[in-house]
Amino acid sequence: MTEAHDLVKGNEAVAMGAIDAGCLYYFGYPITPQSDIPEYLSYHLPRVGGEFVQAESEVAAINMLMGAAATGTRAMTSSSSPGISLMQEGISYIAGSEIPTVIVNMSRSGPGLGGIAPSQGDYFQAVKGGGHGDYHLLVLAPNSVQELYELTILAFDLAEKYRNPVMILGDAMIGQMKEPLSRRPPEKGEKASKDWALTGAEGRPQRVLKSLYLKDGELTAHNWKLHEKYKAMQENEIRFEALMTEDADFVLVAFGSAARIARTSVLMAREAGMKVGLFRPITLFPFPEPQLSALAKTGKPFFVVELNTGQMLEDVKIAAAGNRVDFFGKPPGALPTPEEIFEEIKNIYPGTKG
Amino acid sequence: MSEKRVFSRPQTLKDAPFHFCPGCHHGIAHRMVAEAIDKFNLREKTIGVASVGCSVFLYDYFDVDVIEAPHGRAAAVATGVKRARKDRIVFSYQGDGDLASIGIAETVHTANRGENITIIFINNTVYGMTGGQLAPTTLLGQKTTTSPYGRDFMQDGYPIRMTEILATLEGTAFAARVAFTTPKNINMAKKAIEKAFQFQKEEMGFTFVEVLSACPTNWGLNAIDSMKRVEEEMIPYFPLGIFKERKAADVL
Amino acid sequence: MARIEIHQTLCKGCALCTTLCPEELIKIGKQINENGYFYAVFTDNGACKGCALCAKICPDVAIEVWK
Numbered sequence: 001m002t003e004a005h006d007l008v009k010g011n012e013a014v015a016m017g018a019i020d021a022g023c024l025y026y027f028g029y030p031i032t033p034q035s036d037i038p039e040y041l042s043y044h045l046p047r048v049g050g051e052f053v054q055a056e057s058e059v060a061a062i063n064m065l066m067g068a069a070a071t072g073t074r075a076m077t078s079s080s081s082p083g084i085s086l087m088q089e090g091i092s093y094i095a096g097s098e099i100p101t102v103i104v105n106m107s108r109s110g111p112g113l114g115g116i117a118p119s120q121g122d123y124f125q126a127v128k129g130g131g132h133g134d135y136h137l138l139v140l141a142p143n144s145v146q147e148l149y150e151l152t153i154l155a156f157d158l159a160e161k162y163r164n165p166v167m168i169l170g171d172a173m174i175g176q177m178k179e180p181l182s183r184r185p186p187e188k189g190e191k192a193s194k195d196w197a198l199t200g201a202e203g204r205p206q207r208v209l210k211s212l213y214l215k216d217g218e219l220t221a222h223n224w225k226l227h228e229k230y231k232a233m234q235e236n237e238i239r240f241e242a243l244m245t246e247d248a249d250f251v252l253v254a255f256g257s258a259a260r261i262a263r264t265s266v267l268m269a270r271e272a273g274m275k276v277g278l279f280r281p282i283t284l285f286p287f288p289e290p291q292l293s294a295l296a297k298t299g300k301p302f303f304v305v306e307l308n309t310g311q312m313l314e315d316v317k318i319a320a321a322g323n324r325v326d327f328f329g330k331p332p333g334a335l336p337t338p339e340e341i342f343e344e345i346k347n348i349y350p351g352t353k354g
Numbered sequence: 355m356s357e358k359r360v361f362s363r364p365q366t367l368k369d370a371p372f373h374f375c376p377g378c379h380h381g382i383a384h385r386m387v388a389e390a391i392d393k394f395n396l397r398e399k400t401i402g403v404a405s406v407g408c409s410v411f412l413y414d415y416f417d418v419d420v421i422e423a424p425h426g427r428a429a430a431v432a433t434g435v436k437r438a439r440k441d442r443i444v445f446s447y448q449g450d451g452d453l454a455s456i457g458i459a460e461t462v463h464t465a466n467r468g469e470n471i472t473i474i475f476i477n478n479t480v481y482g483m484t485g486g487q488l489a490p491t492t493l494l495g496q497k498t499t500t501s502p503y504g505r506d507f508m509q510d511g512y513p514i515r516m517t518e519i520l521a522t523l524e525g526t527a528f529a530a531r532v533a534f535t536t537p538k539n540i541n542m543a544k545k546a547i548e549k550a551f552q553f554q555k556e557e558m559g560f561t562f563v564e565v566l567s568a569c570p571t572n573w574g575l576n577a578i579d580s581m582k583r584v585e586e587e588m589i590p591y592f593p594l595g596i597f598k599e600r601k602a603a604d605v606l
Numbered sequence: 607m608a609r610i611e612i613h614q615t616l617c618k619g620c621a622l623c624t625t626l627c628p629e630e631l632i633k634i635g636k637q638i639n640e641n642g643y644f645y646a647v648f649t650d651n652g653a654c655k656g657c658a659l660c661a662k663i664c665p666d667v668a669i670e671v672w673k
């Protein structure tokens with residue numbers, strides 16, 4: 001029996017994933033190209049006993065999210081690049097206060113008002129921080145409508161497991177396209193303990209969620225504690241897809257929508273007899289550095305394709321440890337075609353063999 | 355002998371000495387909020403939202419669950435808490451830099467949505483924790499560390515009257531301004547803070563109490579002269595009273 | 607017959623209580639407490655009515671009233 005599929009838009013798949021994950025509260029502010037998410041949830045959340053709040057700004061939205069999630073309830077926000085910039089203050093506080101939250105960035109293009117075309121220009125912001133202080137988001141980068149749905153569900157589990165904000169980093173292309181989706185709501189299993197949640201100090205000592213630590217040594221200890229958490233993510237949560245990398249003479253590295261296009265180019269190259277593989281990080285933090293390093297140790301050069309002028313490139317170079325790394329970047333404005341990338345492969349490939 | 359204790363520390367206040375400067379009114383406001391929580395037996399049902407400024411250590415003094423909000427965002431955080439837990443009493447406690455400057459958007463929209471929360475707003479006409487800089491509530495002519503020639507309306511505009519602004523909004527159920535300058539005013543302050551919590555209990559909407567407060571350290575005055583300044587300089591510009599009190603029948 | 611008790615370790619000597627006592631029973635003393643403040647001292651001469659104004663104005667919740 002084949003599974004039932006609906007033709008679903010990427011943004012709606014996120015919203016469906018949230019509902020199926022048991023998310024009850026959404027706070028957000030409209031911004032293209034992700035407004036389908038608040039629109040869908042404004043209709044559906046009240047029907048499952050939750051609430052939708054259209055905030056006065058992204059600044060307010062992220063702080064409302066912080067408040068709702070602090071009670072131990074599943075809650076989320078979504079936005080796109082400029083709105084995510086506005087949320088950075090709140091994200092830093094949420095990370096510091098260790099409140100499980102899900103934040104979706106269907107990124108558009110910048111800097112500034114930029115445009116509404118897809119871009120991967122927010123990689124650094126998502127992966128390297130964005131807000132102030134020494135913290136990390138757990139960043140998931142889906143490349144299909146099905147994956148948007150599944151990773152949204154996963155995001156809620158990971159947020160609670162690590163008491164950390166989790167970001168879904170998509171873009172205008174992934175969010176706006178339609179694909180078949182099979183909705184598979186997760187089993188209602190044991191969720192992570194919520195012995196930190198603010199529910200009123202009824203018959204128990206007071207609980208405090210905060211990020212201010214002024215006493216001697218407190219903040220140092222707090223930062224090391226967060227660091228341990230990030231290390232645990234690196235050990236346990238790396239996700240990636242490797243396509244024909246084992247026998248490859250060289251390996252394309254791309255995430256999200258760029259990886260979709262690059263995949264076609266890789267298949268074209270294989271058709272033309274070139275041994276090319278594709279490595280697609282699904283978690284951008286934790287970055288699959290050990291897996292890329294292992295590939296690098298076998299002597300395979302990398303070819304990074306991104307919808308920007310070179311951001312993930314830096315992480316791939318670290319993993320490559322001196323091996324050859326080529327780059328094809330397409331800043332926002334026009335998406336690369338599979339043929340364009342294939343042409344690049346043809347230029348690079350001969351020099352990469354043996 | 356049947357001697358009875360008729361005035362003591364409210365149960366909701368922990369047994370911890372305040373870090374506030376001598377003569378600072380935060381301590382009086384803290385006690386009154388704690389007394390209101392005690393009066394309605396809400397301690398185990400209350401979630402507080404701390405703001406940024408001298409009052410950030412709310413959780414060191416109030417024996418309730420507390421979340422610490424970013425600067426100015428306490429009303430938004432309180433909105434999130436209350437939406438997720440409507441059966442809890444949610445209050446934020448914010449200074450004038452926090453609420454009337456960086457957080458004015460969150461404050462106004464929270465009131466306008468009629469969020470069923472309580473905000474205690476401490477107006478002492480100055481940024482306390484950062485060392486006495488100009489606040490949106492600084493009085494005309496008042497010298498601060500960033501208005502060394504005195505506040506000039508041509509440069510900084512006029513001091514902002516938050517209670518009056520919020521009282522104009524339909525979502526606001528109760529808005530009052532109080533002070534501690536006389537026994538009568540102290541009693542009025544206590545009643546206003548109680549009423550705010552009572553209104554929240556009765557789900558009447560957004561409740562707001564502005565407390566005119568002294569900051570002796572940053573005003574360069576002793577506690578007694580600071581109290582006089584509240585009475586003689588602040589009250590004439592920031593009049594005391596209840597500016598909005600919704601009747602149950604008014605709820606749309 | 608009433609009296610107050612001033613918790614001297616909590617008192618910061620701001621003297622607000624001294625301004626409200628109708629019987630002028632509170633003064634700032636000559637001793638300093640562990641925090642270095644000259645703390646308020648109550649003269650228990652039987653005149654205290656237990657009105658609690660001192661306690662209500664005290665920013666440090668340092669005063670208890672007994673009646």
